[in-house]
Every structure is written in C-alpha cells, then in structure tokens.
Amino acid sequence: MGVEPSVGTLHALFVDPDGRIDSVIETLREYPDPIEVQSVPSVADAVETARAERVDLLVVLGALEAEHEPAIDGIDAYERARESLPETPVAVYDYNWDNERLKDAIERGIDTIKGVPEAPELVYRQLRSAAGMEVDPRTDSELLESLFEYYPHQLFLKDDVGRFEGASAATAREYDLARSEIVGLTDYDILDPETARQTYEEEQALLASGEPEIERIEHYVDDQGRDRWVSITKAPRYDEEGEPIGIVGSSRDVTEEKRKEYMVREVHAATEHLVRMESKAEIGRAAMGLTEDIPVVSRIQVVLSDDATGELEPLSIDDGDSLFETYRDRFEDVVETRQPRYLTTGGQAAGEFTDERDISIAILPLDDHGALGFAADADTFTEFGIDLANILASSLEAALDRAGRERELEEQNDRLEEFASIVSHDLRNPLNVASASAELLAEETDSEHVDRIENALERMERLIEALLTLARRGQVVGETEPVALEAVASDAWQVVDAPRATLTVDSTGTVVADRDRLVEALENLFRNAVEHGTGPDSQAPDDAVEGRADTTVRVxxxxxxxxxxxxxxxxxxxxxxxxxxxxMGYSQSPDGTGYGLYIVSTIAQAHGWSVEITDSKSGGARFDFTGVELQ
Incomplete structure (x- = not known):
C-alpha cells in the first residue's frame, strides 16, 4: 500500500518557454488533489515570481531537439535556477530525454519529472516528492521485509556456509515453516541428504568462481509423487571490501510451463506417423485416436469433405458420442466458410477464442479437406488447449494434403503408364511392319510415292518418341541438386544436330534442379530454336536439320x-x-509434333518453376524461367 501524501497544497511553478507542456499544466490544474500550478516563459521570470510568491517547487524544462521543436538545456536551466534560488527545490521536466541525458541528470543529483499524460497521479506524486512534501518513512529493512513478505516466488539469502539469513514467505511455505523458523537452518535441515549435499557443493563453487547461475531448470518429485520443475537463479553477494559473504537466490515454479512443453512435443511426436499413412480416412481416424496424447481434450471428431460431391463424411473409431451429429450445423458452417467456430457451455457461438468466454467446443477448418472438432477435457478450454488443437489441425491438414497429392500422382502415373504401353506396343509394332514393307517396296520400284511413305513413317517415329518422352516427363522430378547452368546447357547442345548454329552462355550460375530433366528441357528448347528459328508459325527452311547459319541460342x-x-x-x-x-499437340509447323514446348512446360511445373515467353534482344523468342533456386 502506497504512502499517502501530506494534505498541504503544493505550489508548483513551471518554466515553459514555448508552451509545449501546456497540456500537462492544464491536466495538473484539473487534478483533484491539492496543487496550484502556474507557468512562466523563462528562468528569470521564475526567479522573480519565486521571490514574490510562495513556490514549493520550481520545474524547468529539459528537451532534446525534435521536429519543429528546438532543444532546451534543462541541466543548464536547473543550475541557473539553483544559483538564484538556493532555498527553493528545483526539478527538471523530462520532455523527451534519452537514457544518456537522464543518466547525466541522475549523476548530478537532479530530480527529474517524467510527464505521463495517461497517469496524472504519477506526475503529481513525483512533484510532491521533488518538493520534499512526500517522504517515504520506510527504512531499507522495512522495504526488504515487504519484498520477502509479498513477492510470490521464492527468495532467500544465505551466508557463506549455507545458513539461511532471510527468506520470503513463499520459500518458508514450501517447507511448511514460518519465515522466522527458517532463519539459521541449512539445506541439510529441510532437504534430503543427497540433494542438500549437491546444493551445498554447487553454492560453494559459485562463491569460489563469482559467476552467477541464471535460470537453471531443476526437476524433482514432490511428496505426493508428482513431477515438478523449478527455475533457479543464484549469485554471490559481497561485503564493502568486495569479499563474498553469501548467496542471494530465487526459485520459481515452472511446472506448468514444462508440462505444456511436454504436451506440445507429444502432440508433434504423435502426429508424425500421420504423414506415412496412405488414405485420408486412415489419417483422420488416427488423429481421432490422439485424445490420450492431448489431455486438454476429451473427444476429437474428424469430418472429411468428399472431393467429388462435397458431401461430409464424419469418421468414427468407437461407439462414443459423435460431435458431428450433435453439432452438424456448426461443422457444415466451418467447412463452407473455412473459418473456426467456438461454442460456449451455454451453446453460444463465437468466431474467435477468448479466455473471457467459457468455450467447451472448438471446430477448426482443414482447408478443403473438411473440419476438425474438439470437446474440452475440463469444463472449458484454456488458451493453451486451443493452441494444442491448432497444432493438431495444422499437422492433420499437412498429412491430408500429402495424401491427396500422392493419390493424384498415383492416378496420373497409372494413366501415363497405360499411355506409354499403348504407344510402345500398339503403335510401334504396326509401324515396324510398315517400315519393313516400305523398304521392300523401295527395292522393287523407284516410285516417288515410296519416298512419301518413308517420310510419313519417319514422322510417325518422331511423334512416338515425343509421346513416350512426354509420358516419362509427366512424372514428378527426381532428387534435385545444384547443377552448373553452363554444363547442362553444353550437354543439351551436344544432342542437337546443328553444326551451323551457335550456343552462347551469357552468364553462369548454379541452378537447383533434377539434372536429367533440366537437360531434357534445354534439349527441347534448343531443338525448337534451331529447327524453327523463325518461330512456330513459319515454315522451316530446307537446311533446318543442319541449323540456320545465323541461328544463335543464348543461355x-x-x-x-x-x-x-x-x-x-x-x-x-x-x-x-x-x-x-x-x-499439348499444338504446332503450326507441318513437321512439328506439338509436344516439345509442352514437355518444357511440364518439366518446369514439376520443379515448381514458371516459364514465360517474351522477345529476345535480337527480336527472337526468349523463354524466362522464374521461381528457380540459385546458388
């Protein structure tokens, strides 16, 4: 309880050269406790006023330079006022001082008043204290007594051999003693022998080293068999000659914090196996079985949304009550809006959690997968309980995302495998027969129709190769690694039959990619540039196979x-x-398959890149790949 100020009226005189603290002065004038306030623009005016009228405290302004406001040297004004009015208390009103300026004033023994607009009572009490009208009668020992009596955590003082010289009420209660009873005892009197021995040795080592021990976490089992944790801080204390004379320490119970950390770790560990499950239903049921790992909830309900129909499927793992059946409308609302809903014990709904409401049911969205419901283990949820629920929801959502991607990938790969089988068997076999027959026909006749047949068969062969390549490229990229762009470009260029074309590497760098896939993407781009150097909407020249003489490809x-x-x-x-x-399949060239650039796009997307076509500096085509990790 604070010390009440004396009832005498305080007459305070402020020196405010430019009116910047008018608002503070007006607030003090309206303050209900006894105070009379006036202001003057200069120290000289203040001296004249103080000599003619009663002034209990003269307050000069001290301010650093600010926008549109000049600096005012409060310490200089203080010294001039003290010289002229040696019997009148003087203080400095700290308008915007930094720590360095404030420290300078404190070292000179100057009282400072900090203006706090939202706390006029604080300003008032500072003024009375500086005027000598509010004196705290408590001694140091009385202040220490208050600290020991009311501080909620354990505090203690020991001498250099480990005897308690003082302890807080919280420390005494820990051992079912009064504060007066613990003085003179040692740890050997209140702890088991082994713990007492360890504590004594640790504190003697601390006295010898002079190094404090800060927030060391210690575990023990209490007399009821419960795990407990405390955070301990100890430091040596010294006499006037600097010799160590004992220990000052504190201890704070952090059991609740450690239990929360434990529960978070357990939830993370319990959800790790979710990512290894294949089906969404299997993942959801496994999550519903985690109630033992999340002691703040009594029941978990997973509701999945059907990808095709949008129908909601509540999962079950036992014959217990279904949260979905009880709160169907709330689950449907969460799935539709993808926003959480919280229900109080009285059945009222809220969109946000707050400790001020008794929340007993929480329903959280799982993106487009559905919703996740929780019932509190106790009557209501704490903020920590909701945090755990959100951790599980995030883990479950990630597992469902992965399962969905893998299912889509599996279906895609099945289709690609079927497609590749059709291409390689059902098309290549008759093509081989036709090619062999064309060769025999060429031996029997020199008809121009034979050349047309052979050209068509060769085009079919190229088309089949492109389709097979597309089927392989449609799969997810393999392991990525840092690869030199110049090296992969060189490898890709070797495959392109273009002795009259030129590859130029403008700048080098390292790209994180599946090397083989990147080479194949570049092969297709190089081949496109060489064979269709004038763009896909033009005819290829007669010498396209050898490459245009003026074709230059830049990387x-x-x-x-x-x-x-x-x-x-x-x-x-x-x-x-x-x-x-x-x-896929788009081409305006009669000889094009329409798959080359589609393969490039597919490989880029599989890496998570974007590819865009713009104009090159020379007017040709430029393919920009962005979102690429470089090293």
Whole structure:
C-alpha cells in the first residue's frame, strides 16, 4: 500500500518557454488533489515570481531537439535556477530525454519529472516528492521485509556456509515453516541428504568462481509423487571490501510451463506417423485416436469433405458420442466458410477464442479437406488447449494434403503408364511392319510415292518418341541438386544436330534442379530454336536439320537473380499464340509434333518453376524461367 501524501497544497511553478507542456499544466490544474500550478516563459521570470510568491517547487524544462521543436538545456536551466534560488527545490521536466541525458541528470543529483499524460497521479506524486512534501518513512529493512513478505516466488539469502539469513514467505511455505523458523537452518535441515549435499557443493563453487547461475531448470518429485520443475537463479553477494559473504537466490515454479512443453512435443511426436499413412480416412481416424496424447481434450471428431460431391463424411473409431451429429450445423458452417467456430457451455457461438468466454467446443477448418472438432477435457478450454488443437489441425491438414497429392500422382502415373504401353506396343509394332514393307517396296520400284511413305513413317517415329518422352516427363522430378547452368546447357547442345548454329552462355550460375530433366528441357528448347528459328508459325527452311547459319541460342542467369533464360535470334513467337504453344499437340509447323514446348512446360511445373515467353534482344523468342533456386 502506497504512502499517502501530506494534505498541504503544493505550489508548483513551471518554466515553459514555448508552451509545449501546456497540456500537462492544464491536466495538473484539473487534478483533484491539492496543487496550484502556474507557468512562466523563462528562468528569470521564475526567479522573480519565486521571490514574490510562495513556490514549493520550481520545474524547468529539459528537451532534446525534435521536429519543429528546438532543444532546451534543462541541466543548464536547473543550475541557473539553483544559483538564484538556493532555498527553493528545483526539478527538471523530462520532455523527451534519452537514457544518456537522464543518466547525466541522475549523476548530478537532479530530480527529474517524467510527464505521463495517461497517469496524472504519477506526475503529481513525483512533484510532491521533488518538493520534499512526500517522504517515504520506510527504512531499507522495512522495504526488504515487504519484498520477502509479498513477492510470490521464492527468495532467500544465505551466508557463506549455507545458513539461511532471510527468506520470503513463499520459500518458508514450501517447507511448511514460518519465515522466522527458517532463519539459521541449512539445506541439510529441510532437504534430503543427497540433494542438500549437491546444493551445498554447487553454492560453494559459485562463491569460489563469482559467476552467477541464471535460470537453471531443476526437476524433482514432490511428496505426493508428482513431477515438478523449478527455475533457479543464484549469485554471490559481497561485503564493502568486495569479499563474498553469501548467496542471494530465487526459485520459481515452472511446472506448468514444462508440462505444456511436454504436451506440445507429444502432440508433434504423435502426429508424425500421420504423414506415412496412405488414405485420408486412415489419417483422420488416427488423429481421432490422439485424445490420450492431448489431455486438454476429451473427444476429437474428424469430418472429411468428399472431393467429388462435397458431401461430409464424419469418421468414427468407437461407439462414443459423435460431435458431428450433435453439432452438424456448426461443422457444415466451418467447412463452407473455412473459418473456426467456438461454442460456449451455454451453446453460444463465437468466431474467435477468448479466455473471457467459457468455450467447451472448438471446430477448426482443414482447408478443403473438411473440419476438425474438439470437446474440452475440463469444463472449458484454456488458451493453451486451443493452441494444442491448432497444432493438431495444422499437422492433420499437412498429412491430408500429402495424401491427396500422392493419390493424384498415383492416378496420373497409372494413366501415363497405360499411355506409354499403348504407344510402345500398339503403335510401334504396326509401324515396324510398315517400315519393313516400305523398304521392300523401295527395292522393287523407284516410285516417288515410296519416298512419301518413308517420310510419313519417319514422322510417325518422331511423334512416338515425343509421346513416350512426354509420358516419362509427366512424372514428378527426381532428387534435385545444384547443377552448373553452363554444363547442362553444353550437354543439351551436344544432342542437337546443328553444326551451323551457335550456343552462347551469357552468364553462369548454379541452378537447383533434377539434372536429367533440366537437360531434357534445354534439349527441347534448343531443338525448337534451331529447327524453327523463325518461330512456330513459319515454315522451316530446307537446311533446318543442319541449323540456320545465323541461328544463335543464348543461355544465362536472369538479371534479377530469380531464374534463367533461353533466347534465340529468330523471328520470335507471335504474342497472340504464346500461351498456346505450351499446349499439348499444338504446332503450326507441318513437321512439328506439338509436344516439345509442352514437355518444357511440364518439366518446369514439376520443379515448381514458371516459364514465360517474351522477345529476345535480337527480336527472337526468349523463354524466362522464374521461381528457380540459385546458388
């Protein structure tokens, strides 16, 4: 309980040169306790006023320079006022001082008043104290007595041999003693022998080293067999000559904090196996079985949303009450809005959790997978209980995401495998028969129709190869690693039959990618540039196989460091069809398969990259790959 100020009226005189503390003065004038306040613009005016009227305290302004406000040297004003009015108490009103300026004032023994607009009573009490009208009669021993009596954690003082010289009420209660009874005892009197011996040795070592021990966590089992944890801080204390004379220490019970940490770890550990399960239903039921690992909940309900129909499927693992059946409308609302809902013990709904309401049911969204419901183990949830529920919801959502991606990937790979089988067997076999027959026919006749047949069969062969490549490329990329862009570009260029074309690497860098897939993407881009150097909407020249004499393909790291590019010197690609050229089977060239750039796009997407077509500096096509990790 604070000391009441004397009832005498305080007459305070402020020196405010430019009116910047008018608001403070007005607040004090309206303050209900006895105070009279006036202000003058200068120290000289204040001295004149103090000599003519009663002034219990003169307050000069001290301020650092600020926008539109000049600095005011409060310490200089203080010294001038003290010189002229040696019998009048003087203080400095700290307008915006930094710590360095405040420390300077304190070292000079200057009383400082800190203006706090929201706490006029604090300003008032500071003024009375500086005027000598509020004196705290308590001695140091009385203050220490208050600290020991009311501080909620354990505090203690020991001498250099481990005897208690003082202890807080909380420390005494821990051992069922009064504060007066613990003085003079040692740890050997109140602890088991082994713990007492360890404590004594630790404190003697601390006295010898002089190094404090800060927030050491210690575990023990109480007399009821419960696990407990405490945070211990100890430091040596010294006499006036600097010799160690004992220990000052504190101990704080952190059992609840440690139990929370334990529960969080247990929830994380319990949900790790969810990511190894295959079906969403299996994952959901496993999550519902985690109530023993999450002691703050009594029941968990997983409700999945059917991908095709949107129908909700509540999962069950036993014959217990279904939260979904009881709160169906709430679950449907959460799935539709993807926003959490909380229900109080009285059945009222809330969109946000707050300790001020008795929340007993929590229903959390699982993105597009459904919803996750919890019933509190006790009557209501604490904030920590909701935090645990959110941790489980995040883990469950991640597991469901992975299961969905893997199922889609499995279905995709099944389709690709079937497609590759059809291409390699059902098309290649008759193609081989037709090719053999064309060879025999060429031996029997020199008809121009034979050449047309052979050209068509060769085109079919190229088309089959492209389709098989597409089927393989559609699968997820393998392990990625740092690869040198210049090296993979060189490897890809070796495959392109273009002795009259040129590859130029503008800038080098290291790309994190599946090396084989990156090589294959570059092969397709290089082949596209060489064989269709004037763009996909033009005819290939007669010497396309050897490459155009003036064809130059450039590769380099983007200037913004967000990926790489491949550019050529052709006629470019019409902006109207740039999006379409990545479509499967699209080509405006009679000899094109329409799969090359689609394969490039597929490989980029599998890496998580984006690819965009723009114009190169020479007017050709430029393919920019962004979202690429560079090293």
């Amino acid at each position: 380099g790291i983007r200037g913004d460091g967000n990926g790489f590019y491949v550019a050529d010197g052709g006629d470019g690609i019409d902006p109207d069809i740039r999006e379409r050229v990545f479509e």
